[in-house]
Amino acid sequence: MNHFPTFEVIPAVDVQDGEVVQLVQGERGTETRYGDPVEAAERWIDAGARSLHLVDLDGAFDGERANAAAIEAVVDAVSVPVQIGGGIRTADEALSLLDRGVDRVILGTAAVENPDIVAEIAETRPESVVVSLDAKDGEVVVEGWTKGSGLTPAEAATRYADLGAAAILFTNVDVEGQLEGIAAEPVRELVEATTLPVIASGGVATLADVQALSDAGAAAAVVGSALYEGRFTLAEGQQAIEE
Numbered sequence: 001m002n003h004f005p006t007f008e009v010i011p012a013v014d015v016q017d018g019e020v021v022q023l024v025q026g027e028r029g030t031e032t033r034y035g036d037p038v039e040a041a042e043r044w045i046d047a048g049a050r051s052l053h054l055v056d057l058d059g060a061f062d063g064e065r066a067n068a069a070a071i072e073a074v075v076d077a078v079s080v081p082v083q084i085g086g087g088i089r090t091a092d093e094a095l096s097l098l099d100r101g102v103d104r105v106i107l108g109t110a111a112v113e114n115p116d117i118v119a120e121i122a123e124t125r126p127e128s129v130v131v132s133l134d135a136k137d138g139e140v141v142v143e144g145w146t147k148g149s150g151l152t153p154a155e156a157a158t159r160y161a162d163l164g165a166a167a168i169l170f171t172n173v174d175v176e177g178q179l180e181g182i183a184a185e186p187v188r189e190l191v192e193a194t195t196l197p198v199i200a201s202g203g204v205a206t207l208a209d210v211q212a213l214s215d216a217g218a219a220a221a222v223v224g225s226a227l228y229e230g231r232f233t234l235a236e237g238q239q240a241i242e243e
Contacts, residue, residue: 003081003104003127003167004197004219008051009210009237010083011044012201012224013037013074015067016057022225026173028061034228037067041074044227047234051081051103053201053222059087060108075101085132085169091120098125106169108132109142112149112156115163122164130199131160132169135186141173153186154193161196167219168194171201182209184216191217207232207240214241 013020020040021031034040041052054074058066065071065087075082085106088094094105094117104127111118111131121129133140133153140149140156149156157168170190172183182203191198197219204210204223210232213221227234 007214007241008220009234010051010053010220010222011049011227011234012053012222013040014055014057014224015070018067018070022228037070037074038077041078044234045078045080048238049080049234052078054082054084056086063087063089072100083130091117094121098128104128104130104166106130106132108134112140112142115159118160118163118165126164127166129165130167130169131165133157134171134173136173153190157190157194157196161194165196167197167199169199169201172203181205182212184212187213187218188216205231207236210237210240
């Protein structure tokens with residue numbers, strides 16, 4: 001089952017201290033706050049979102065899900081597919097989220113440190129694991145982007161396709177959260193190296209960036225700051241691809 005029959009713009013709802021925020025290059029202390037997660041989620045759905053990307057930022061940094069209540073409130077409030085990441089470290093945690101109605105769980109550090117967790121979840125819930133590969137200078141980094149893994153995104157993606165991952169979420173940390181545009185080439189290289197759909201994240205500032213990611217072969221783009229700051233609307237982002 002392909003979750004992305006056509007290219008999709010997915011709004012990001014990143015939660016820190018129970019509020020929606022956007023960080024610059026993933027650095028704590030750089031956040032701009034955008035209010036209540038449920039309100040943000042409902043706003044994006046009203047604007048035409050086909051799915052949502054939820055991240056527990058405190059979980060991503062601290063390794064445990066700190067905003068579970070806020071995020072579960074969003075899951076309960078919306079009727080579109082939701083993918084969730086940030087601090088999911090065990091198969092049991094992932095499965096309990098899937099049982100709660102989450103469509104896809106995003107595993108980053110856990111999948112890099114223990115690839116078998118992907119197979120363990122995919123065995124009972126196929127098509128539900130998205131592996132998050134965050135790259136800095138062409139190397140996959142983990143633990144809130146603080147530690148190198150020694151793998152290139154292409155090497156890592158091949159490994160996870162074999163283990164049953166449904167998609168790769170690829171974040172280019174070099175351009176993340178800066179609203180200065182994307183780097184299309186690393187996305188294109190990853191798309192060519194893997195059979196899995198690639199969801200691109202990081203740096204989208206303009207409609208041209210959305211178009212470039214689509215042209216590079218990405219299945220979807222996660223967009224945060226540009227939507228929250230009104231650089232373009234969700235409808236415009238989706239239309240840019242469909243025209």
